[in-house]
Amino acid sequence: xxxxxxxSRARKGEGDKLRERLLEAxxxxxxxxxxxDNVSVxxxxxxxxCTPPSIYLHFADKDELLMEACERRFADLDRYAQDAAEESDxxxxxxxxxxxxxxxxxxxHPQHYRxxxxxxxxxxxxxxxxESSAGxxxxxxxxxxVQRCIDAGALPGETTAHETALGLWATMHGIxxxxxxxxxxxxxxxxxxxxxxxDVHIEGLLSV
Amino acid sequence: xxxxxxxSRARKGEGDKLRERLLEAxxxxxxxxxxxDNVSVxxxxxxxxCTPPSIYLHFADKDELLMEACERRFADLDRYAQDAAEESDxxxxxxxxxxxxxxxxxxxHPQHYRxxxxxxxxxxxxxxxxESSAGxxxxxxxxxxVQRCIDAGALPGETTAHETALGLWATMHGIxxxxxxxxxxxxxxxxxxxxxxxDVHIEGLLSV
DNA sequence: TCGATAGCCTATCGACGTTAGGTTATCGAT
DNA sequence: ATCGATAACCTAACGTCGATAGGCTATCGA
Numbered sequence: 001x002x003x004x005x006x007x008s009r010a011r012k013g014e015g016d017k018l019r020e021r022l023l024e025a026x027x028x029x030x031x032x033x034x035x036x037d038n039v040s041v042x043x044x045x046x047x048x049x050c051t052p053p054s055i056y057l058h059f060a061d062k063d064e065l066l067m068e069a070c071e072r073r074f075a076d077l078d079r080y081a082q083d084a085a086e087e088s089d090x091x092x093x094x095x096x097x098x099x100x101x102x103x104x105x106x107x108x109h110p111q112h113y114r115x116x117x118x119x120x121x122x123x124x125x126x127x128x129x130x131e132s133s134a135g136x137x138x139x140x141x142x143x144x145x146v147q148r149c150i151d152a153g154a155l156p157g158e159t160t161a162h163e164t165a166l167g168l169w170a171t172m173h174g175i176x177x178x179x180x181x182x183x184x185x186x187x188x189x190x191x192x193x194x195x196x197x198x199d200v201h202i203e204g205l206l207s208v
Numbered sequence: 209x210x211x212x213x214x215x216s217r218a219r220k221g222e223g224d225k226l227r228e229r230l231l232e233a234x235x236x237x238x239x240x241x242x243x244x245d246n247v248s249v250x251x252x253x254x255x256x257x258c259t260p261p262s263i264y265l266h267f268a269d270k271d272e273l274l275m276e277a278c279e280r281r282f283a284d285l286d287r288y289a290q291d292a293a294e295e296s297d298x299x300x301x302x303x304x305x306x307x308x309x310x311x312x313x314x315x316x317h318p319q320h321y322r323x324x325x326x327x328x329x330x331x332x333x334x335x336x337x338x339e340s341s342a343g344x345x346x347x348x349x350x351x352x353x354v355q356r357c358i359d360a361g362a363l364p365g366e367t368t369a370h371e372t373a374l375g376l377w378a379t380m381h382g383i384x385x386x387x388x389x390x391x392x393x394x395x396x397x398x399x400x401x402x403x404x405x406x407d408v409h410i411e412g413l414l415s416v
Numbered sequence: 417t418c419g420a421t422a423g424c425c426t427a428t429c430g431a432c433g434t435t436a437g438g439t440t441a442t443c444g445a446t
Numbered sequence: 447a448t449c450g451a452t453a454a455c456c457t458a459a460c461g462t463c464g465a466t467a468g469g470c471t472a473t474c475g476a
Contacts, residue, residue, distance in 0.1 A: 217440080217441065217442090219441090219442065219443095220441085220442050220443060221442095221443095248431080248432065248433080249432080249433060249434085250431085250432075250433090260433080260434080261434080261435075261436095263434095264433095264434070264435080269433080269434080270433065270434090
């Protein structure tokens with residue numbers, strides 16, 4: 001059962017090939033299993049055609065492997081949100097589009113979203129590398145988008161862009177995570193709920 | 209190590225005593241461990257002074273035990289929110305107080321909140337018993353509070369109380385779960401952020 | 417061609433959730 | 447007073463898990 005299978009050993013200097021295979025296998029199995037607990041390192045090793053211990057040559061532990069697998073997919077989030085935001089020249093409408101894109105991306109990749117955004121991250125911001133974290137980058141771009149709204153006079157500048165972005169993030173995350181956590185609740189028209197929520201929040205920002 | 213220890217067997221008809229002990233031990237260990245994976249059924253059994261298999265006489269599996277342990281504590285949430293809401297006669301201010309109470313309760317019991325509100329519940333509303341679920345009851349009361357605002361003319365009646373409550377819930381849950389998930393993020397003044405968020409949302413409800 | 421080493425494997429560990437099946441104290445009925 | 451039924455546990459064990467220790471081997475520069 002722990003067959004090394006057909007795959008031949010990588011050449012020297014090409015050890016990262018297995019690392020890549022492991023990341024792909026981990027993501028694939030995670031999406032299919034739904035929950036990290038239901039995907040074992042043994043299954044990942046089998047899918048990547050190696051033995052379980054070989055995983056630990058490339059990753060500290062199972063968590064690190066799964067996290068990195070999700071982080072990679074999440075790199076698309078930032079681009080996805082940016083693309084959506086560029087659909088409109090109106091800064092406020094652009095903000096709305098960005099929010100909708102964030103939520104849609106989360107719902108489209110619930111397993112990734114859960115692991116990265118609904119699992120406790122004890123590490124402080126100092127410890128995690130800002131450059132590589134797609135989530136952090138996406139948030140920074142959200143702050144920038146809010147700042148652009150303030151600069152254009154579309155949003156009041158009483159609260160800082162950072163604070164406003166935090167509130168927006170909380171709203172976006174709230175509906176995303178609830179829809180993921182309780183898929184069978186009576187949500188009614190989910191898209192309408194999402195739109196309504198963003199409208200209410202942005203309208204509130206204008207009136208406060 | 210699997211010592212039955214000092215405890216004597218319960219009398220006939222008093223089998224629920226162990227059940228109670230197990231629930232209390234499970235909650236205690238969960239709060240201390242932080243994560244369900246870090247509290248084993250063996251540890252729970254030891255704390256409750258019985259053997260692991262005895263747990264399965266009272267609960268289908270580990271999940272059911274931990275879930276029920278959290279559900280019990282969550283029964284306080286509804287009362288807590290109701291008490292807070294009664295602090296003001298103004299329906300809108302009452303709604304604000306209720307929201308703050310919900311968030312505070314979640315942050316005060318992060319392990320419980322995570323398990324009940326941030327772990328995927330596949331069960332549909334038909335399957336889970338409405339009466340016993342504290343979370344459902346709390347939501348129903350939130351809908352009632354919103355309805356009272358609408359009736360008093362404090363909130364527009366264009367969207368139903370149910371829909372508005374969903375949005376409020378999402379906002380409350382968003383900030384609560386984010387603060388729990390990323391305890392080391394740069395949140396600034398958390399209480400101010402919570403207040404700001406509720407203000408923005410409620411203000412938005414008035415302007416939409 | 418040969419030592420160094422990158423790349424991977426075999427064997428195994430302790431802990432886990434859970435189950436099968438037995439044991440014993442209690443209690444109503446005789 | 448005793449005896450069968452049964453509630454309330456227990457002992458033993460299974461299969462699986464994440465992870466580690468230590469060995470083997472193909473590759474590659476010198």
